[in-house]
Amino acid sequence: MKPYHTFDHTADLGLIVTGKSTGDLYENAAVAVFDIITDLGRVEARETRRISVEGDGLEDLLINYLREILYLYNGERWLLKEIRVIRADDNMLEAEARGEPLDGRKHEIRKEIKAVTYHQARVRKMKKGWEARVIFDV
């Protein structure tokens, strides 16, 4: 089962992601975003991109991180296949993403995710592991 599901928000797209640890949560969130954008089966992990963000607490950190993740596609036309969190605490996160540049002949864009919003964003510890909730502008 995928570690995420989407939920309804009138004009937008809501996402709930789970993870065993915060690191796992961040990794799953990035993959979820690209699983919605494209068919990950057709994306190869040929290149590496380093992501480094800061934030004031978990929600702020998550949003700043997703902002960077989305810029890979929106700004650099690059598709993420997998990501590994190297270091993370409540205020900083470093990760290494692997993927490749968007190629119109090879990849299909299913859905554009244009931005991540602060509206009702939440990161919380559950009985087992962690859960994050965000709403995207699409």
Place this chain on the structure above:
Amino acid sequence: MSDVKLRRLDEFRWEVPKEGAMRVPGIIYASDRLMRAMGQDESPKQVANVAQLPGIVRHSLAMPDMHWGYGFPIGGVAAFDLDGGVISPGGVGYDINCGCRLMMTNLRDEEVRPQIAKVVTALFHHVPSGVGSKGSLKLPRSEEKNVLVEGARWAVKNGYGSPGDLESIEDGGCLAGADPEAVSDRALERGKDQVGTLGSGNHFLEVEVVEEIFDREVAAALGIEEGRVAVMIHSGSRGLGHQVCDDYLARLVKHVDKIGISLPDRQLACAYIQSPEGRQYLSAMACAANYAWANRQMLMHWTGEALERALGMSPRDLGMRLIYDVCHNIAKIEEHVVDGKRVRLCVHRKGATRAFPPGHPALASKFQKTGQPVLIPGDMGTGSYVLVGTGRAMEETFGSTCHGAGRVLSRAAAIKASKGRAIRREMEDRGVLVMAAAKGTLAEEIPEAYKDIDEVINVVHGAGLSRKVARLRAIGCIKG
């Protein structure tokens, strides 16, 4: 379900009484039926949240097409005092200067209808659309910055349309105070190859026929004639505008913590209008607004070329001319009368359209008698309305009215509702030929995903916020 109390004021107005941290009451314009739908999401709560922002004047307003957004509701209008009031990127929206443009042609319904497949195909191939669509133009940075400063004027200077078009665009197609230095490299990067592209989602280009005239005199003055073919374009500032919004949200979320403004929703992050942060956002926002005007000006040019080619006509025979161009995601510094005094305010319109009355100094001389044209698109394949602004709008809503039908179904619910249906075929049966770049878009944009446009229009007309002039019916549509 929203837990906000609502008090009915009259046939078309509900009040959100001032409670808790609200600085002013809220007013929602709606009919009974529209209000029942609105009460089911959190948009009334969002009206109340906006009422908590510093410097808000008179009311936090919502138009009848309101639906749940993030931060501000979509369909929200709020004005702030220049002294002590705030500007909020979330109150403008991600797609800065998303808006509509309407052009009339000399063509008649019966000439175009037999050739509609040819026309729609030509538009689809000639006008760049779809996810991540790139234009035929890739701008060097220096030229892109000129677009940001000059807006539609840049497009006209470069051969897209004519100088006469500018007076039929809100603010002449160029918002003052644009400073490209306030725009990040990331935003410039996203904008370099998207000017002159329609984009995806709810953006569209529609071939329409003038079906009904409500006000003969005004319609004639605007050049709108029954049975003639028109084109409506709905697009905005593309990735550049989104990046500007996103950059400033990130910055202002930190800023509000620093200066100690407490917010019910971080998406309402803001800065005092007179602060360096506030001014900088306004400069960047103006850049994105200008980009959007250049974008729609170019889309219009290519629309003309596509029609000429498909129909084998000269520009003169086609006679395509701009009726008007409005923005519906914007913040503007405007003069209004509050409690008998003339004041300058920063009016946020997020999913709302300016509706200035006859005689308003901001309007070109040709609109002095008619009032400002207001363009309201319906859902895919329904058609659109042309209205004009009124004095009542100036008095009650800071010269604002609705912007569209407004969503009722989420995108996911719309996809579910369209499972197993041939949407393109259904639209054809209704007399609308649709071509879409992405498979999913049609399903997300099915007509029942939106409120009944006629009902939304009847509310703004009935409440006196704008007056109906004409209704147009769609015959062809291209979606991103």
